[in-house]
Amino acid sequence: xxxxxxxxxxxxxxxxxxxxxxxxxxxxxxxxxxxxxxxxxxxxxxxxxxxxxxxxxxxxxxxxxxxxxxxxxxxxxxxxxxxxxxxxxxxxxxxxxxxxxxxxxxxxxxxxxxxxxxxxxxxxxxxxxxxxxxxxxxxxxxxxxxxxxxxxxxxxxxxxxxxxxxxxxxxxxxxxxxxxxxxxxxxxxxxxxxxxxxxxxxxxxxxxxxxxxxxxxxxxxxxxxxxxxxxxxxxxxxxxxxxxxxxxxxxxxxxxxxxxxxx
Numbered sequence: 001x002x003x004x005x006x007x008x009x010x011x012x013x014x015x016x017x018x019x020x021x022x023x024x025x026x027x028x029x030x031x032x033x034x035x036x037x038x039x040x041x042x043x044x045x046x047x048x049x050x051x052x053x054x055x056x057x058x059x060x061x062x063x064x065x066x067x068x069x070x071x072x073x074x075x076x077x078x079x080x081x082x083x084x085x086x087x088x089x090x091x092x093x094x095x096x097x098x099x100x101x102x103x104x105x106x107x108x109x110x111x112x113x114x115x116x117x118x119x120x121x122x123x124x125x126x127x128x129x130x131x132x133x134x135x136x137x138x139x140x141x142x143x144x145x146x147x148x149x150x151x152x153x154x155x156x157x158x159x160x161x162x163x164x165x166x167x168x169x170x171x172x173x174x175x176x177x178x179x180x181x182x183x184x185x186x187x188x189x190x191x192x193x194x195x196x197x198x199x200x201x202x203x204x205x206x207x208x209x210x211x212x213x214x215x216x217x218x219x220x221x222x223x224x225x226x227x228x229x230x231x232x233x234x235x236x237x238x239x240x241x242x243x244x245x246x247x248x249x250x251x252x253x254x255x256x257x258x259x260x261x262x263x
Contacts, residue, residue: 004038005038005062005063005064005065006036006037006038006064006065006066007037007038007039007057007062007064007065007066008030008034008037008038008039008040008065008066008068008235009040009042009050009053009054009057009065009066009067009068010023010026010027010030010039010040010042010068010070011039011040011042011043011044011050011067011068011069011070011082011085012041012042012043012044012045012070012071012193012194013044013045013046013071013193013196014043014044014045014046014196017135021038023043023070023193023194023222024041024194024230025194025223026193026194026223026227027039027041027071027223028228029225029228029229030228030231030232033228033229033232034235034236037074037235037249040053040057042117043056050067050082050085051085051088053084054067054088054089054091055087055089057089058089058090061181062082064142065089065095065230066093066095066097066235067082067085067086067091067095067096067097067103067130068097068100068231069082069096069097069099069100069168070100070193070222071099071100071101071193072099072100072101072118072191072192072222073101073134073135073136073144073146073147073191075137075144076100076102079099082096083096087122089234091210095229097234097235098234100221100227100231101146101150101191101230103227103230103231103234104230104233104234105230105233106227106230107150107153107154107157108157109224109226109227109230110150110154110189110221111154111157111158112226113185113224113226114130114154114158114189114217114218115158117187117216117218118187125181127185128162128183128185128186128187129162129163129164129177129180129181129183129185129187130154130158130160130162130163130164130186130187130189131163131164131165131166131174131177131186131187131188131189132147132150132151132154132164132165132166132189132191133166133167133168133174133188133189133190133191133192134165134166134167134168134191135167135168135169135191135192135198136167136169137169137170137171138169138170139170140167140169140170140171141170141171142171142172142174142230143165143167148165150165151163151164151165162181162183164180164181166180168198168202168206168210173206174203174206174207175206175208177207184212184213184214185213185214185215185216186207186213186214186216187209187210187215187216187217187218188203188215188216188217188218188220189218190217190218190219190220191205191220191221192220192221192222193220193222194220194223195220199220203217204217217231
């Protein structure tokens with residue numbers, strides 16, 4: 001497998017769902033935005049593994065490599081694992097780019113998409129509870145400080161108090177979302193990479209919408225074209241590459257989940 005400098009390697013978690021490629025849509029968007037980069041997708045818990053992809057780059061004498069972690073709420077263990085991968089590949093520490101949830105403009109991107117969805121639904125902001133869905137860990141007894149801060153920032157941007165953190169694993173549990181609000185209108189924002197089992201199976205099952213509820217589900221944040229634009233801006237700004245102007249077509253903006261809502 002040939003490698004052409006410069007290389008931007010995306011690292012996602014992976015999925016147990018056969019045929020799913022988390023990060024695939026993000027990679028495609030990014031290749032349009034950064035055509036001068038060789039974009040590679042890898043995984044920590046699936047194949048091709050991030051470690052093996054880095055080894056291929058080393059064997060092919062790639063000398064200009066950036067590593068982007070497509071994660072939104074990274075824990076200390078994940079940061080250490082990725083830092084070790086970069087070090088083992090003998091890359092400079094600054095080859096590891098900010099995590100997706102740390103990109104400049106990430107909070108405003110979330111706020112803009114949520115506001116757009118509320119407006120499309122009749123702008124019933126005061127009657128809609130918004131849930132930020134993170135993966136979490138089974139031992140979590142509360143959201144991470146980072147998630148609590150994100151919730152506060154979005155509440156400020158949207159001037160809306162009914163924003164809550166929930167987790168697939170850990171507490172507060174997504175399955176218990178009705179315990180934190182009296183609203184029967186709810187909008188869920190999966191802070192996930194793509195079309196893995198969590199987004200296709202686990203989240204809908206936990207939400208378990210009823211006939212007297214109006215439940216909306218945004219597409220996983222990792223599929224949003226705006227996110228790839230944030231990363232491209234970061235890379236272009238940091239490396240002084242010529243900025244590439246890209247306006248996705250309507251078809252390019254069609255994402256898994258289609259921002260659907262129950263009738």
